[in-house]
Amino acid sequence: MRPSGTARSGYGAADPRFRERALQNRRRPWRRLLWALVGLAALAGVAWVALFSPVLAVREVEVSGVRGADATAVESLVDVPDGTPLARVDVDAVEERVRTRRTIAEVSVERGWPSTLRVNVVPRKAALVLKNPQGQLEVVDATGVAFGTVRTAPAGVPVVTAASTKGMSRDSLEAALSLIGALPQDLASQVTAIQVSSANLVTFTLGGVKVVWGGADAPDRKVEILRALLATKPELIDVSAPETPVSR
Numbered sequence: 001m002r003p004s005g006t007a008r009s010g011y012g013a014a015d016p017r018f019r020e021r022a023l024q025n026r027r028r029p030w031r032r033l034l035w036a037l038v039g040l041a042a043l044a045g046v047a048w049v050a051l052f053s054p055v056l057a058v059r060e061v062e063v064s065g066v067r068g069a070d071a072t073a074v075e076s077l078v079d080v081p082d083g084t085p086l087a088r089v090d091v092d093a094v095e096e097r098v099r100t101r102r103t104i105a106e107v108s109v110e111r112g113w114p115s116t117l118r119v120n121v122v123p124r125k126a127a128l129v130l131k132n133p134q135g136q137l138e139v140v141d142a143t144g145v146a147f148g149t150v151r152t153a154p155a156g157v158p159v160v161t162a163a164s165t166k167g168m169s170r171d172s173l174e175a176a177l178s179l180i181g182a183l184p185q186d187l188a189s190q191v192t193a194i195q196v197s198s199a200n201l202v203t204f205t206l207g208g209v210k211v212v213w214g215g216a217d218a219p220d221r222k223v224e225i226l227r228a229l230l231a232t233k234p235e236l237i238d239v240s241a242p243e244t245p246v247s248r
Contacts, residue, residue: 061119
């Protein structure tokens with residue numbers, strides 16, 4: 001039996017659709033490849049702008065936290081030429097260079113898009129002034145780091161005399177700092193003639209009483225004992241070994 005005209009007509013109408021679908025299936029991989037190439041080109045363009053183009057290059061170094069000569073010195077240590085792409089700046093290396101300046105305690109470097117390198121620094125602050133055996137006055141921060149010399153001690157900063165070079169070590173300075181940090185204001189205002197001989201021997205005069213402080217250990221306990229023994233009006237108090245204090 002021959003197919004009816006209706007059947008032939010239906011088959012003929014469906015055939016172009018099958019052909020179109022087949023063509024679309026063949027075109028689809030090429031379209032995907034084209035879009036992939038477009039995406040890669042866009043990424044390459046963004047990378048070029050960020051890494052090589054002068055559009056996002058360093059044109060300004062902004063230093064905060066210090067002013068004057070310190071700010072100028074920090075800016076010179078940054079050592080990043082104008083025109084360097086901001087994305088290619090090695091911020092860790094910049095931080096390391098800035099840390100070589102003794103007056104700087106902390107530093108962080110940030111990229112300020114589109115063209116600014118921001119350098120945030122925290123300067124060291126004087127916790128004591130150390131008079132060394134040569135008579136020079138060295139400024140020391142709260143961590144025991146000496147970061148400069150001065151002609152006169154800043155107002156309100158205690159002066160500590162190093163009896164010898166042993167009294168200038170980091171541990172010795174930390175022992176002196178333990179004393180300065182532990183004494184309450186009513187006692188600190190009476191302190192004179194602080195001397196550090198070694199990490200285990202800090203002495204001072206407190207209202208006419210000679211006090212042997214010792215090292216950096218148990219500062220709060222030493223203050224407690226010191227207060228109690230001051231009431232006996234001694235000439236000397238030794239709290240270097242706080243469990244066995246001595247007064248006379």
